[in-house]
Amino acid sequence: MSFYISTLLVYFFVDVLLAWALNLQFGWGGIPNFALIMFQAVGAYAAAVVSLGPDTGAGAFQRYVFGSDLPFPVPLLVATAAGGILALVVGMFALRRIRRDYQAAILLIVSLIAIQVVSNLVGLLNGSNGLTGVPKPLSGVLAGLTYDGYQWVYAAWAGLIALGVYLLVARLGGSAWGRALRAVRDNEDAAATIGLNPMGLRMQAFVIGGMIAGLSGGLLVDFLSAWSPAAWGYAETFAVFTAIILGGVGNNWGVVLGTLLVQVIFLQVPTFAPQVGYTGLIDALEWVLIGGLWLLCLAIRPRGLIPERRRTVAPPPGVAATLTPGPAAAAPSQGVSQ
Amino acid sequence: MLIIQAIGFGVITAALIAIGAMGFTVQFGLTNVLNISYAGAMTVGAFATFIAEELHLALVLGVLLAPLAAAAVTLVLGRTLFAFYARRGAGLFEMVMVTLAVNLILQFGIDAASHEQIYRFAFPQGASLHVGPFTFTVTQLALVAVAAGVFASLEFLLRRTRLGKALRAMAVEPRLARTCGIPTAKIVNVVWLLSGALAGLAGLAYVINALTIDASVGTNFLPLVLAAAILGKAGSTRGAVLAALALGVVTEEVAAVGGAAYSTVAGFGILAIVLLTRPAALAGQATGKVEVTV
């Protein structure tokens, strides 16, 4: 049981990282990143290929590019960088000023195509077999630990990273940059007229989110020792969307709650149900439930359980007198409707 | 030599994409709902025929069931779920999220019902014919004929009939159309049915070509269909067909020359290039009031 809990804990921290990444990109930046899981995947693959060592050609059982043997924690840094670079590349054509629904569709297509490419280009990342045998970090140094002990240490490590990322996103959210980003989200034209750079801000948010997602991938692959296309189907992105929509788009703690409710409780509890129908039926129906949950959230509480905080900034001294209170400061758009 | 022949394959692929893209774009142009569950509708159509085959029903009946089933599903979705969210003021993007959730439900519901297996799809392919440097089977030529027929019918519908005129009017100015007495609700229903029928047909065409069927066929086919519809501008059937031709030929050429793994990427690459250079031209302005008409 202790093993099961520590596993779920690691998954929770990884999912929370993803949730914060999406919150940054979508909640504050208004970018409907339906390809989110792809950024986690590139981080996982990057961390894997730089710690697996070289694939030794036809005799070996996996084929992939690069292949070096970098020590911990370098693979994690590589994973983070990979996420950021991919975000830069994708952002160049996907972050243009186009209608939100087109943008979403294009990002979705990118995600779908990426899976097809990776599966069919076997020499790239070992195709649909995926990569396996990724060494667990510091397993030599920590050899004295029991299996369970190592799990808990890893969970603590993941928690530490989560804490670090939280401090980052909390600062970003409260900073002038964060305000500018949300301003662009709420009213791009007005933001442009006061001198903000919408495309630049969006790209920055997209890249930072991509980096966090990449980091989450590196963290996960080091834990699982394996990674394959099955781990990053397009539906995985929607589990994260559901988590943040349920928990509260735009609110860092909201998305934590959402992740807990969706990724942990909602997706794990059904596995305890007595077996109905054939094995795997309940697993398949989980995605149906996610879709249903999503529809429910959109209908009932589109702002989530913990909505975005209204942040007010006191006007500079001397200006207060000249301001006339207008209609209640435009309610922060949830980034949901256009 | 192979490069020439790939043009032939490209035309076949283009026919498949065109059927799907036309159905998508007609609906999208009118309602402005970027309906991701179109993928699910395609899968429904394919499975309808598959199940008919398993039950040993007549082939013609099986083929007819594809558009019928998909049209029914799409109409129900349009009138219940999509209308529900539209009434509550959902914007364009929110509707995408709704259709996406619906697609998840459709795809994985079918997955669960089909025991998550990949099934062999048998369909008579007919004899091989040699037309110049190209080789086609009878069925492949039939698919091209169907695509051409769909295009001709849609053109006729849109340009020569009152319904078509009303449709085009609604697409441009929905409120004005309503005040002019155009029965907008009925027309939206027609469009759901039409879109669904073409989705079913496209899904069926796809599995006839692939010879396997499973719950993810719609989602696998969606990128190219969506890319063609977006490239061809919303609502324009001619644009959809031209884009489908371009995508079909490019993907097959790349498959012939570089390998099939790159083919879908190449197709998408066209879209990406256009987005890089002239985003507004095809993706629509980000500002301006565009409403959901459902």
Add this chain to the structure above:
Amino acid sequence: MRKPIYLTLATSGLLALAACASNGGGTASSGPVGIVQIAAYTGDQAFEAQFSDSIDFPALYAVNHAGGILGRKVSLIQVDTRSDPADALAAMGKTLATSSNVAAILGPDSTSAATLVPLLNTHHQPMMISAGEAAYDRSSYAYLWRDVPPDPANGEAIALWAKRQGYASVATVFGTDTGSQGDLPGVVAGVKAVGIKLADQENLTPDQPSYRAAVERLLAAKPAAIITESDGPTAATFFGELRQLGSLVPIIGTSGTPSDSYFTPMRGAIGSANFNKYFRAVVVGNPVTSLAVKAFNASVLATAAKLSKPVTQWENNSFSESGYDAMITLALAMDAAHSTAGTVYNSYIAQVTAPGPGKQVVYTYAAGKAALAAGHKIQYIGAAGPLLFNKYHNSFGSQAVEEFPANAPAVVVGTITQAQVQALGG
């Protein structure tokens, strides 16, 4: 800011409480003996499920029909990897936490091996893995056992057969899907090792309308034979076009090819006569018709209702036989050790399968159980042949070359032994 934190913490706290409350673990000594089957029942690799079923149900039938293990019935616990290592880990962890009677593991499979093997080894769970990676050739995990050849071994056996047939050059035609790609590296390595020229390598993206380009390249390379594995429709499209555009040559399928979903499209594409003439497959196991094989086939027929149709594809199916043998071996080991605890019976796995003087040779579970009860030492020889575990707990036995007449069991036309493969450097 305060409220959200409290809400989150409260929820986490409740979860933790609930988790601590329910506590599984420990090995039960009464009630059914739990055998875990790890396989992909959903997701990309869901095709594995039917193979797992063809092993599990006949094996459990054979064991339970003879009275079970130590007087207890055996029950099957299916763990779904969902084709994804992360889900496999969670599912396995949950099963270990909530089931107190897990005695042995059939699996893990290739997807989940890297993630699950260390875990299961730590939990002292003997595993009969079906993962073919060469990484486990020299495994140091005490509880890991493998009675199927590593992926490279099948390729090496194919190369040896090609050499025997006198083919001067071969081409490989493999799908890019998971199942097929796993066997390719071994084939390439084997072909090189026996000194046959590898004239062309084609990797086919599944479900394309045509493989014209690949067919033309292959014809230009003029191989004497083709080694192949892919899914049925891909193979049908490719070989159908090969027949149209040129002529067929002998086709050697890997052990991943024999199944109805491969044979039927292929027969349809190249014609039944051509299929019988040109197609052979090199499969795991040497299905000489022994008592063990008869017992296996009987068990298959007895559990036919739970297996994928047609049932004839499972009779004499060497992969299913290997899995069945694995289960019987585990059960006999538990009987011999008088315990279902992994720490106790793990060492008996080699004992009940190794040859030795004074040992009674048995071919069925019932016979083995009876002999053990009478105080004899046994050697179980399975439906797929003897299980000769080397010091790395690997046993892969002979491989057989078979031809496949329609609607009839396969016919063996040649054998390649474990020794011959190992001599090649496998």
